[in-house]
Amino acid sequence: MNNVLKLSIFLLSFIFLSCKRPEIALKNKELKNFNLNNIFDTINASYINYEHFFSKISVESGFSKYSFKGTLKIRKDSMIWVSVVPMMGIEAARIVITNDSIKILNRIQNQAILKDMSSIKNYLGIDINYKTLQSLLLNELLFLDSTYEKNEFSLDPKKASNRFQLVQYTDKEFKNLSSKNDVLNHIFTVSNTNLRPSEIEIRNFSNSKNLKISYSEPSTTDSLQFPSSILINTVYDTAKIWININYLKVSILDSQDYKFSIPDGYKILN
Template sequence: MRRNILNSLLFLVLIFLTMACKTKKKIVVAPPVTNAAPVDTKKVETLKLLEEKDISYTTLSLKGKARLDINGNANNVNMNIRIRKDEGIWVSIGGPVGIELGRALITPDSIKVLNKWQSVYLAKPFSYVHRFTNPQVSYKLLQAILSGNTFPEFMSQDADLAYKNGVWEITGKQAQLVYLLLFNTLFKVSEYQLNDLNAAKALKVVYGDYQNMNGTLFPTAIRINSMAGTQKIALNIDFSKVESNLPVDFPFNVPGKYEVIN
């Protein structure tokens, strides 16, 4: 029972995978699609244009509320997310009354989960996440999705680039992972679709409107639907606070009384 609850918490941390932020700043809405033909540019130039719309940061600090539905069991939770680019992702998950339920720390090499509700702890190599996701899912892919950025390995010359219905889309395949990136008229990623048909694993991430953050556009809403075997997750996030390029720490202490889950 404890293992199931811990795995659900871990899966939550992995599948929040991207986020939304909602502040008092003015919302930037993508212009409607028109029938105008795209600018006649080379593939490499278009890929560069799309990548240039990514946000640039060293750290992110995000706070907000989320509605999580795991296999039909829905709960409202609070999330506090901190990211040091290419170093680590720290997550704190709390209940509606402010009680912290657990923490997670994900690095390129490892993942640690502290379940305060049941006093249990898990420490595994990063490859442990592949129990719930495709083996091609890396730390940097999680980081890209969380920041609403493109993923460099999907933006290669080997990918298929097409202009359809007034917007750009990129499709490709890495081993068993089939991916689709849709862009809006702001040239920002509007949707990620990742599918591993052989393993019955799929993830769909849809970004909402945007806000201007230090001259770049950051998503204000996210809708996530994930499936891994028989486990299905729907996650809606609205963030109340977003800060970038400020010092962040990753507090993660394991009390001696906690049981280690193997």
């Protein structure tokens, strides 16, 4: 598999908006009056009610020292569609991710790669599903443990800051454990002003993996407030990989096409 396809899979494996609205600013002292259910409900209420997301993107990566431009489309809760254009405006790959499958057209080698979602876990060693990828891309809270409960989090207002943190361990007795296997630690740093995650960190103590996602301050484009970039850092033992996604043009549409078909003569790889 060439570098374009490797980077495409990696990008979309981690690939975690907000329309212009009156800002809901929370002061740290006001957080004391919020219980965790209220905090999560307020954050969720800040998510845009969209059906079709569109953006031109550029991507740089330390994974293969590769960069490309392309187009990202999302049909809410059902499909992530990406066109990869590394140079001269010629499409090198097209990727479609759904709740149960991954399809990649490698136009350079005339191949079609068909995988199920479990292949992401096998490839990266991280349990990621479609919802996780969508949340990462759209600046929403994301969880690698699907059984999380709101009451497992603790609220930590940051002093002299316009942010607060939500912290969770998947094992409530973590601090007293002699073994840290199978323990995940979620840390969400959230802006008091727009109630969007500014940083997400997920640590897996069983295999020393660390995923850190940093969102830039939101900018306004076509009446939408959305981060202009996402920086994704992963650490596994001594291996470090980073990806920076720049959003060049963001729009919410009533409809858009998601064309994907396998041309005659392409070799099918499973």
